[in-house]
Structure formats: C-alpha cells, structure tokens
Amino acid sequence: MHRSYRKATRPAVTARSVSIALLATATVLTGCQRGSPHGPTASATGPGGCPPAQTKARAAVARAEQTDTAWNGPTGGPAAVSGKTIVYVAQTMTNPGVAGVANGVREAARVIGWNVRVIDGGGSPAGIQAAMSEAVTLRPSGIVIGGFDPGSTSQQVDRAGAAGIPLIGWHAVASPGPSRRPALFTNVTTRVEDVAGISARWIISQSNGRAGVVLITDASIPFARNKSELIRKELATCSGVRLLAYENIPIPDASSRTPREVSSLLSRFQSGWTYSVAINDLYFADAAPAFRAAGKPGAGPPFNIGAGDGDPSAFQRINSKQYQAATVPEPLSQQGWQIIDEFNRAFSGRPASGYVAPVHVSTPANSAGATTWDPPGYREAYRRIWGR
Structure with missing residues (x-):
C-alpha cells in the first residue's frame, strides 16, 4: 500500500497560505483517485493522466488481444520415447492454473503413451514437502514441480537429482527455461515481466490513465510476489494511477479471507476504487459476493483483471460481465503439452x-464465449514431433 502523507498546519499559518497549500495538493491529486466513469471499453474525455504511458499501453494491449496468431513454438525434436511415468506434484489443485496444467499434462501423456500420477500438496509447506517426498520415493521417470518454490523442498529436490530423476517446473522459478539452482531441466511459464506489464498497461489504457487500483498477491510464492512487484512498478509509470492497497492473501486462504478484505477495502475507498489486478483469477471468484453485497454492478467499477491464470470460471465471469473484465491467461493446456515434450527431450539427451x-x-x-485460452496449432505440432 502507498503511504499517505499529511501536512500539519500551525496556528501562525495564514488563511491565504492554507489556500495555496490546498490548491497545490489538489493539483497533485487530480486524476489520481478516480478511474474512468465510462467503464473499460471507453475512455473519459479530455487528456489522460499520463499520455506517453497511455500511448505505449494502448499499442501493447492491442497486440496482446489478437487471437489469430499462428503457432510459433517448436516444430522439430526427438520422436516419442516409450514407457515413461511422470509424477505431477501440485502446489494445490484448488489453484486453477495448477489444475489446468495438470489436465494438459494428462492429455499429452495419453497421446505420447505415458502414465501420469498427480499428488496434491494441499497448499501448505508440510503438504508440499510430503507430496514431493512421495513423488521421489515412487522413482518415476520425471517429476513436475507444479506451482511452488523448489527451495521449499530442497531436500527432496536433492534426492531426485541423486536418483537421476529430471525435474521440470511450472511457475516454479521466476524465469522460463533451464535452471541450475534449483536444478530444473526447464521451467515452463510465460515471462512474468510480460504478464505483469500487460495487466498494468491494460489498466492504464482502459482507465485513460486515471485509476485507483487495488493489487492482490500471494507473497508466500516467489513467482507471485515477483509478479505483483512488477505490476506495481508498471502502474507507477502513469502519474494518474494511484495504488490504493497492496493486499497479501495466500491462495489457500483466498476463499475465507478475500470476501472480508474486499468488504473492508470497499468501506475504506468507496468510489475511489476503480480497478483491481490480482496475480490469480481465483481472487475475483471469492470477491464477487462482497462486491454484490455492496451493490457494485457486475460490469464494474471496479474493473478487475487477473494476471493469470485464465481458468474456465474466470472466462465465465468475463463473458457474463460478473466482477471480472479481463484476464491475462496462461495457455494452460499448451503448457501441459510442452512439459511432456520437454521431458521427452530430457529422456532423449536433447x-x-x-x-x-x-x-x-x-x-x-475477443474470447467469443470460450472458457479457456487455447491457442491453435500446438497439438498438431507436438504430434508431428513425437510421431503420434
């Protein structure tokens, strides 16, 4: 949350000097506390709060909203290796992103001819450690670290390495690609900088550079914490955007804590709260009852964007205009297929x-009633690579 600064007035200050101070303060704050009253598809009249940032944001959002892009992933690689078993260790299967990728892994494994077992860590450190211990004990061909920090299971990661079991992460570390510490064959994710940046730019663009924003994160997950910090940094590029609150709500606690926090925030900020961004869409499912109880319209304000993961319930809220206006979805199924392809490369020494x-x-x-972001071309590409 941004600090609020107060000026104390002394008795010796004249009425004229007080007026000047108040006028200066009003000049600084104009455009910082109110969002566009017209909604996310039309901008307010007159100049916005940050013209250069707005121009950049509008161009970036227009590119990101395109849906007719061709497959730009791999088209070559090793043919399918047979007889493999993969264990997918989930941070928690209540996280729609984690669950969506697990489903993609299962689908791709059926095509390539492998077995998959999912072990749910339940969202707690002890549960995740126990799930990883079980996974290593099973001695599978490979283990997926699904949405949690490998550092929290360092002993199990070391045991897997000693046993020669390759590890592939999904949102396990901040950057995509191979990792030496922790030792991951690769980490599958979109670039957090891109996701954070476009979610903030969507707010800047749609609000015409004037917004009061609440940012929700889960600081217990390094990936999520880094994402929210990047969102905050990008929002700060627009002088007309004010960050009202920076709320830390752990994902496993979202269903119980989010309604209470949203009610409190609505009481504090009232109409000054015009936009929200959360590191995961699920927060807006839990926030909806509080918005509804406060008499807020489903179509906003506040206009809510999820910076991941684009699960079906998020698309349903977006398409029905019920307390979510946009999402920056991960292509969850495609990433599940990519994980299987990456394991196939690892098993082939590639x-x-x-x-x-x-x-x-x-x-x-642009969603056309869809309930997921499922870009075209990847299934056919991976089938050709694997010879399936």
Whole structure:
C-alpha cells in the first residue's frame, strides 16, 4: 500500500497560505483517485493522466488481444520415447492454473503413451514437502514441480537429482527455461515481466490513465510476489494511477479471507476504487459476493483483471460481465503439452526447447464465449514431433 502523507498546519499559518497549500495538493491529486466513469471499453474525455504511458499501453494491449496468431513454438525434436511415468506434484489443485496444467499434462501423456500420477500438496509447506517426498520415493521417470518454490523442498529436490530423476517446473522459478539452482531441466511459464506489464498497461489504457487500483498477491510464492512487484512498478509509470492497497492473501486462504478484505477495502475507498489486478483469477471468484453485497454492478467499477491464470470460471465471469473484465491467461493446456515434450527431450539427451508462449489478454470482445485460452496449432505440432 502507498503511504499517505499529511501536512500539519500551525496556528501562525495564514488563511491565504492554507489556500495555496490546498490548491497545490489538489493539483497533485487530480486524476489520481478516480478511474474512468465510462467503464473499460471507453475512455473519459479530455487528456489522460499520463499520455506517453497511455500511448505505449494502448499499442501493447492491442497486440496482446489478437487471437489469430499462428503457432510459433517448436516444430522439430526427438520422436516419442516409450514407457515413461511422470509424477505431477501440485502446489494445490484448488489453484486453477495448477489444475489446468495438470489436465494438459494428462492429455499429452495419453497421446505420447505415458502414465501420469498427480499428488496434491494441499497448499501448505508440510503438504508440499510430503507430496514431493512421495513423488521421489515412487522413482518415476520425471517429476513436475507444479506451482511452488523448489527451495521449499530442497531436500527432496536433492534426492531426485541423486536418483537421476529430471525435474521440470511450472511457475516454479521466476524465469522460463533451464535452471541450475534449483536444478530444473526447464521451467515452463510465460515471462512474468510480460504478464505483469500487460495487466498494468491494460489498466492504464482502459482507465485513460486515471485509476485507483487495488493489487492482490500471494507473497508466500516467489513467482507471485515477483509478479505483483512488477505490476506495481508498471502502474507507477502513469502519474494518474494511484495504488490504493497492496493486499497479501495466500491462495489457500483466498476463499475465507478475500470476501472480508474486499468488504473492508470497499468501506475504506468507496468510489475511489476503480480497478483491481490480482496475480490469480481465483481472487475475483471469492470477491464477487462482497462486491454484490455492496451493490457494485457486475460490469464494474471496479474493473478487475487477473494476471493469470485464465481458468474456465474466470472466462465465465468475463463473458457474463460478473466482477471480472479481463484476464491475462496462461495457455494452460499448451503448457501441459510442452512439459511432456520437454521431458521427452530430457529422456532423449536433447536440450530444452526454449519455447515461451506469448502474452495474451482475454476480454468479452475477443474470447467469443470460450472458457479457456487455447491457442491453435500446438497439438498438431507436438504430434508431428513425437510421431503420434
């Protein structure tokens, strides 16, 4: 949360000097506390709060909203290796992103002819450690670190390395690609800089550079914490955007804490709260009852964007205009297929593909009623690579 600064007035200050101070303060704050009253598809009249940032934001958002892009991932690689078993260790299967990728892994494994087992860590450090211990004990061909910090299971990671079990992460570390510490064959994710940047730019663009924003994160997950810090940094490029609150709500606690926090924030900021951005869409499912109880319209304000992961319930809220206006979805199924392809490369003694999916923004205007962001071309490409 940004600090609020107060000026104390002394008795000796004249009425004229007080007036000047108040006028200066009003000049600084004009445009910083109110968002566009017209909604996310039309901008307010008159100059915005940050013209250069707005121009950059509008161009970036227009590119990210395109849906007719061709497959730009790998088209070559090793043929399918047979007889492999993969264990997917999930941070928590209540996280729609983690669950969506698990489903993609299962789908791709059926095509390539492998077995998959999912072990749910339940969202707690002890549960995740126990799940990783079980995974290593099973001695599978490979283990997926699904949405949690490998550093929290360093002993299990070391045991897997000693046993020669390759590890592939999904949102396990901040950057895509191979990692030496922790030792990951590769980490599958969009670039957090791109996701954070486009979510903030969407707010800057749609608000005409004037917004009061609440940012929600889970600081217990390094990837999520880094994402929210990048969002905050990009929002700060627009002088007309004010960060009202920076809320830390752990994902496993979202269903119980989010309604209370949203009610409190609505009481504090009232109409000054015009936009929200969260590191995961699920927060807006939990926030909806509080918005509804406060009499807020489903179509906003506040206009809410999820900076991941684009699960079906998020698309349903977006398409029905019920307390979510946009999402920056991960191509969850495609990433599940990529994980299987990366394991196939590891088993074949080949390097990781290096592929990173481009960032995308889904809105009611471009989702066409879909319930997921499922870009075209990847299934056919991977089948050709594997000979399936």
